[in-house]
Amino acid sequence: MSTPLTAAEMLDREFLTFRAKLVDLAAALDRIDRAEGSVDADPRIDQLRRGLELLASPGDRRAERMQMAFSLPDEPTVAGGLSS
Amino acid sequence: MNFIDPHIHIASRTTDDLATMARMGCLVVAEPAFWMGYDRSGVNSFFDYFRQLTEWEPKRCANFGIRHYAWMGINAKEAENVGFAREVIAELPAFLDRPTVLGVGEIGLHKCTKNELATLEGLVDLALSRGEQMLFHTPHLEDKYKGTRMILDLLAGDSRTDRSRVCIDHCEEHTIGLALAAGYWAGLTLYPTTKVTPERAVDMIEMYGPDRILVNSSADWGPSNPFAVPDFMFTMRRRGHDEAAIRRIVYENPLEFLRQSRHFDFV
Numbered sequence: 001m002s003t004p005l006t007a008a009e010m011l012d013r014e015f016l017t018f019r020a021k022l023v024d025l026a027a028a029l030d031r032i033d034r035a036e037g038s039v040d041a042d043p044r045i046d047q048l049r050r051g052l053e054l055l056a057s058p059g060d061r062r063a064e065r066m067q068m069a070f071s072l073p074d075e076p077t078v079a080g081g082l083s084s
Numbered sequence: 085m086n087f088i089d090p091h092i093h094i095a096s097r098t099t100d101d102l103a104t105m106a107r108m109g110c111l112v113v114a115e116p117a118f119w120m121g122y123d124r125s126g127v128n129s130f131f132d133y134f135r136q137l138t139e140w141e142p143k144r145c146a147n148f149g150i151r152h153y154a155w156m157g158i159n160a161k162e163a164e165n166v167g168f169a170r171e172v173i174a175e176l177p178a179f180l181d182r183p184t185v186l187g188v189g190e191i192g193l194h195k196c197t198k199n200e201l202a203t204l205e206g207l208v209d210l211a212l213s214r215g216e217q218m219l220f221h222t223p224h225l226e227d228k229y230k231g232t233r234m235i236l237d238l239l240a241g242d243s244r245t246d247r248s249r250v251c252i253d254h255c256e257e258h259t260i261g262l263a264l265a266a267g268y269w270a271g272l273t274l275y276p277t278t279k280v281t282p283e284r285a286v287d288m289i290e291m292y293g294p295d296r297i298l299v300n301s302s303a304d305w306g307p308s309n310p311f312a313v314p315d316f317m318f319t320m321r322r323r324g325h326d327e328a329a330i331r332r333i334v335y336e337n338p339l340e341f342l343r344q345s346r347h348f349d350f351v
Binding site for chain 1: 227230259287
């Protein structure tokens with residue numbers, strides 16, 4: 001199925017939404033920094049950092065790659081053997 | 085435009101929600117058996133719930149011109165106690181024969197434990213032995229990819245599986261391709277935080293095409309939106325898709341999938 005809008009139309013329409021989401025994320029990380037205690041050893045912080053790197057990386061299917069970055073490793077399943 | 089919500093927990097919705105859904109064009113809903121949010125005290129509690137889904141909720145919906153169908157099953161979050169589950173499975177056939185029941189669902193995995201898998205095997209065997217359609221819940225967040233692969237492994241290992249009569253629900257960007265490539269229907273659940281937004285659902289439809297994709301609200305007692313399907317329709321329209329393409333996803337596709345059930349008599 002096609003994507004009816006052009007890239008320029010999409011950017012025009014969504015730029016402020018994208019900007020707001022990035023600022024919201026930046027503010028959330030600032031909030032954690034300001035709070036008492038440290039979460040540097042929490043693996044979820046590392047996951048978030050890797051997610052941010054992925055966001056800035058080239059290539060398509062960023063959403064799919066982001067999902068995999070937050071997924072359990074692909075190990076042999078209880079149902080028997082690794083899926084094909 | 086009329087629409088069908090093929091996965092919504094009507095028991096959690098108010099009468100006002102039903103009235104608004106009807107005004108927005110909802111003609112049919114399908115309600116899978118769900119988890120109540122707390123452990124049940126005994127198997128009779130399941131049976132009371134199954135009666136609610138097959139007797140009371142159809143009446144409530146009919147007041148607003150909405151046809152109500154149900155799926156019978158044990159939710160993954162209630163599947164850990166295998167003995168308890170077996171007692172429920174033994175009584176499921178009587179409910180599957182009720183006139184508005186579409187098949188076995190929603191069943192699946194939550195934390196992908198051995199006990200959950202044992203219960204799931206029992207439910208899948210029941211469904212396949214009776215020729216029932218199936219609706220699968222896939223796990224949330226970090227467990228989704230692994231759990232989806234486990235479910236697909238289980239189904240692939242049984243030659244009785246008719247993939248065109250199975251929906252793998254709650255698919256996201258990393259699992260939709262697995263379900264579609266294997267020949268199953270893929271459900272996209274519009275649900276804040278843990279599933280997909282209308283924008284991402286439209287992205288996936290643009291990438292994978294409209295075939296064998298269902299869009300649903302899965303609206304339940306948690307943070308969710310019973311008007312999510314109309315929101316999705318609005319998003320598709322805003323993204324430049326024509327009315328025929330929207331209707332295909334929110335009306336014709338669910339009809340095509342649900343009509344495979346012997347009890348689905350909506351015309």
